[in-house]
Structures are given as C-alpha cells and as structure tokens.
Amino acid sequence: MPEEAPESLLALVDRVNDVSPLPGIVAQMMDVCNDPAAGAGNVAGVIGRDVALAARVVRTANSAYYAVGREITDIPGAVVRLGMSAIRNIVVGMNLAKLYRGPVDAETGFSRGELWKHSVAVSLLSDMIARRSKLPATRQLAGEAFLVGLLHDIGVVLEDEHARDIYAQTPWSVRAEDETLSKAERRLMGFDHQALGAAVLEKWQFPEVIRQAVGAHHRPASSAHNPLIQVVALAEILAADARLGYCDIPRAADAVLEGRLRSLNLSRYEAQKISQETCEKLPDALEIFAGSC
Ligand SMILES: [Fe+2]
Numbered sequence: 255m256p257e258e259a260p261e262s263l264l265a266l267v268d269r270v271n272d273v274s275p276l277p278g279i280v281a282q283m284m285d286v287c288n289d290p291a292a293g294a295g296n297v298a299g300v301i302g303r304d305v306a307l308a309a310r311v312v313r314t315a316n317s318a319y320y321a322v323g324r325e326i327t328d329i330p331g332a333v334v335r336l337g338m339s340a341i342r343n344i345v346v347g348m349n350l351a352k353l354y355r356g357p358v359d360a361e362t363g364f365s366r367g368e369l370w371k372h373s374v375a376v377s378l379l380s381d382m383i384a385r386r387s388k389l390p391a392t393r394q395l396a397g398e399a400f401l402v403g404l405l406h407d408i409g410v411v412l413e414d415e416h417a418r419d420i421y422a423q424t425p426w427s428v429r430a431e432d433e434t435l436s437k438a439e440r441r442l443m444g445f446d447h448q449a450l451g452a453a454v455l456e457k458w459q460f461p462e463v464i465r466q467a468v469g470a471h472h473r474p475a476s477s478a479h480n481p482l483i484q485v486v487a488l489a490e491i492l493a494a495d496a497r498l499g500y501c502d503i504p505r506a507a508d509a510v511l512e513g514r515l516r517s518l519n520l521s522r523y524e525a526q527k528i529s530q531e532t533c534e535k536l537p538d539a540l541e542i543f544a545g546s547c
C-alpha cells in the first residue's frame with residue numbers, strides 16, 4: 255500500500271478485513287498456487303477438505319465449458335483436466351460471487367449482479383487477450399489475467415458494502431457530471447476503487463502482479479512494466495463496447511482502442527473474435543461461479 259494512502263482508505267481496508275475476511279479455502283488455494291514446490295496433489299488436498307467445493311469442481315470439469323473426452327469422477331482427474339490456475343480461479347470466483355449478490359439499489363440503480371456480469375466478462379476477455387497476444391511475457395500470464403478480470407472492480411462492491419453512505423452518491427455523480435467513476439470516487443472519498451481493491455488484496459496476501467493490475471486498471475499508460483494492466487484495460491474497452499454488464503468507463507474513442515490493440519500486438523479482427531467468443535461463453539462462465547461452496 256502506498257505510504258501516502260489516506261486515513262479514510264486505511265480505515266476502510268481494516269473494516270473490510272474485519273467484516274469480510276478472505277475465506278480460508280481461498281487463502282489455502284492462493285498459498286498452494288503461489289508455492290513453486292506445490293503440485294496437483296496439493297491442490298487436490300485443499301479441495302478434498304471441502305465436500306461441497308469438491309463436488310462443484312468435479313461437476314465443472316464435466317461442464318460444457320471444460321469437458322473434452324471421458325467423464326471425470328474424482329478430484330485428481332478434475333485437477334488434471336482443469337489445471338491448477340483454473341481451479342484457483344474457480345475457487346476465487348465462487349467465493350467472490352457471493353459478495354456480488356443483492357437487490358438493485360432503488361435510489362441509485364446500482365446493481366451488484368450487473369457488476370459481477372461485467373467482472374466475469376472482463377475475466378473471459380482478459381484470458382483470451384493474454385492467450386492470443388503475440389507477446390510471450392503476456393501469454394504466460396493468461397491464468398493471472400483471468401483472476402485480475404474477476405477481481406479488478408472488487409473495490410466497487412466493497413465500497414457499496416462498507417461505505418454505502420458516501421458511495422450511494424457516486425453513480426448519480428457519474429451520470430450527472432459526466433466524470434469517470436474513479437474521478438467521482440476520488441472527489442467523494444479521497445481514493446478510488448482501484449486503490450481500495452489493491453489495498454484489500456494486499457491485506458489478503460494476493461501476489462503483487464495481481465494487486466498492481468487491480469490498482470492501475472484504469473491507468474494503463476502509467477504502468478507499462480506489468481502486461482496484465484494493458485490486458486485488463488483492453489478487456490474493459492471491449493466489455494463496454496459489447497455492453498456486457500455494468501460499465502465503469504465511457505465508450506472508448508477509436509484511437510484509444512487502436513493504441514491498446516497495438517500495445518498487445520493484436521488486430522481489430524482478433525479483438526472482434528474475442529468479443530464474440532466472450533458473448534457466447536459468458537452464460538456458462540456465470541453458471542460455473544453461481545454455485546456456493
Ligand atoms: Fe474499474
């Protein structure tokens with residue numbers, strides 16, 4: 255967390271951590287996946303401690319989204335089919351999805367469900383963008399790109415959960431004054447959802463490459479050293495263009511889109527294909543995360 259972080263941000267991070275600590279199963283999965291010595295057996299061991307999660311992971315391995323070939327009936331088989339990083343992403347996504355449930359706010363029109371749809375869309379887009387980028391360093395981070403997509407706007411839902419008195423004013427302000435969500439947040443609270451998300455993920459001990467990308471996903475120009483920031487910034491543009499869930503950015507000008515595509519060495523045609531595939535995959539992906547564990 256930056257040393258100059260405002261008091262209001264530090265207080266909110268502590269409140270989040272007290273009231274909504276990272277679920278134990280997510281922390282265990284993150285530990286296993288961050289340990290270079292750990293393997294598929296360790297992942298299977300963590301999943302095996304939670305019967306509901308184990309059943310869900312085996313079911314997911316046989317879902318239309320992942321299934322190829324024979325039916326999987328056990329946890330080791332599911333780990334082999336899905337891979338460690340996909341299982342970590344599923345465990346995080348299932349637990350995160352619970353935080354995004356709730357009715358549409360009658361006053362502001364803010365919908366956590368629409369924000370969740372946006373987050374899952376950005377994760378699918380980010381995963382495909384990273385995989386299809388012609389830059390090897392970016393391709394290697396595809397599993398992380400999916401996770402950043404899921405987590406990138408966690409600050410928004412945490413503000414809605416823990417700072418509603420102030421945050422309730424934000425969506426109105428954005429519409430009324432045509433300013434970006436981040437600008438409105440900084441004016442109202444002194445920090446934005448990028449800073450809150452990154453600070454909470456630091457408290458929860460997520461890897462730096464993930465926290466950095468969450469903390470700068472609306473400022474790609476300032477952060478060329480972390481390819482995930484470019485990836486998620488392009489995913490945001492494509493999600494807004496396709497109107498996939500809540501939008502926290504205005505529609506991007508053509509020149510901005512071209513610049514983002516160039517930074518990842520992708521063509522406009524490839525971006526259109528990625529958007530189209532995301533629209534097709536989104537219902538299945540939402541279904542995978544919908545079950546509670
Ligand atoms: Fe955002």
Ligand SMILES: [Fe+2]
Binds near residue numbers: 407
């Ligand atoms: Fe977003």
